[in-house]
Amino acid sequence: MQNRFTNFAELASFVADARDDADLTQTYEGAFIEANEMARLNLVDAPEALDMPDPDQVRAAVDMMMQTMFDVLRDTRMDAYAADLAWGFANSFHVVAKRIECREDDAAKKLGELARAYDPSEIYATELEDTQLLCQTLQGCREAMECMRDHACEVYRVETGWPFSPVRGSRVSSALSASMIDARDYLASRARERREQFAPEGPVVAFSGGQQWEDANLLWDGLDSIKARIPEMILATTAQAKGCDAVAQAWAASRGVKVIQFRLDRSQGNRAAFVRNDRILGLKPVEAVICEGSGIQMNLAQKLRQAGVPLHVVKLSHQRVNGAQKRA
Structure with a gap:
């Protein structure tokens, strides 16, 4: 496939410039945020004070992971397989993001059931808060993983000229009591986000x-x-x-x-x-x-x-x- 670059050095320079812009930095900073001081990855263990990874370090790691495979195999008899390997890396991010999304959906379903079955007891309030924190933690992890996937997909696109496409599926990240309002607001905002992702509006x-x-x-x-x-x-x-x-x-x-x-x-x-x-x-x-x-x-x-x-x-x-x- 022909392209507008006369040699691989020019292409490498273009790729580096394209990935050093402010938009990519802002994307990582926006994805790797901590919505809560505590994190909960399941309902069995107690919540922990776990920080999100440093966005700049993650960005550099993804860039190195993807770009190194192209650079090492370029102009060798293995050059033709670099795209397949890079697709596999990008797809790994996609698969893990989908797994997190499934857990997030399960937690959101339980949160919805709790929100519809109000109980003034302390046990109910604790379960509601724990489930909401689990939803928030999983949402943050999904958004961060999707950010990494999208970055890997962009490296794949620039290097190969073709967009990354998964094998299947989309690629596509209390008034009754105070926590009750929080839960409902959270579900509503999450629903709006997912509707826009899977049913985008526009001509x-x-x-x-x-x-x-x-x-x-x-x-x-x-x-x-x-x-x-x-x-x-x-x-x-x-x-x-x-x-x-x-x-x-x-x-x-x-x-x-x-x-x-x-x-x-x-x-x-x-x-x-x-x-x-x-x-x-x-x-x-x-x-x-x-x-x-x-x-x-x-x-x-x-x-x-x-x-x-x-x-x-x-x-x-x-x-x-x-x-x-x-x-x-």
């Missing part, structure tokens, strides 16, 4: 294309043009692993655009692709880009036209000679 731009495509710059330029007009856009793709969809997802990762991936629902049999098209249309996209591919793209383009969605059709003949993969 949807639909995208689909065939699996054979060469001129990535053409698609990047077109998507950049749309984002200039719709800064808060969300990209909805047909989630194919290669070709146009993969190019669009790489663009979205580079530009910080959220992506909704509509994978095929195999339970729908031969209708799966057409059902997927209907689901994309159900998002009421404000604009769409369809690249020449198969009858599936033709069907989606026809439905978009019938719905009155502004549509850009990009044909194979529109590609420029020697279209190079764009990375930024």
Whole structure:
């Protein structure tokens, strides 16, 4: 895959500069905070005064872990496997974050049950406070782990030109008594956070294309043009692993655009692709880009036209000679 860097030294310099900006520092500082002086990792042991790791040290460790693998294997016969190993590192952060999230969800469920079954006893108040502290601790650990994962994923993207994608799932971190209000407020704020993560709000731009495509710059330029007009856009793709969809997802990762991936629902049999098209249309996209591919793209383009969605059709003949993969 071609890129705009003439040698690996230039790429390494670009990667280092990209990761030394204030945004990354602020992201780590915002994720590695201590919401409470005490931490509770389970309901059996007593809470402890455990500090969060130093965000600068964690940031350096993740950077070293990811970058060293690329640097050591670069320009050797093992170079081709560096991306696979780096994906595994990033995926490890993702898997651990999901495990913490599952524990957090269980604790939040119990907290909700307690909040709905008020009891004025001291035992109840203690259990409520312990469960709330457990939720807060797990939430902080999840957010920190997701920060590390996102950093690792960004190193992977810059080095390979492709966004990290997990194998499956999203990647996507008393008035009755005083503690009672705290519990309800906590649950409400947590619910809002998770809704935004898994149901982002914003104008949807639909995208689909065939699996054979060469001129990535053409698609990047077109998507950049749309984002200039719709800064808060969300990209909805047909989630194919290669070709146009993969190019669009790489663009979205580079530009910080959220992506909704509509994978095929195999339970729908031969209708799966057409059902997927209907689901994309159900998002009421404000604009769409369809690249020449198969009858599936033709069907989606026809439905978009019938719905009155502004549509850009990009044909194979529109590609420029020697279209190079764009990375930024």
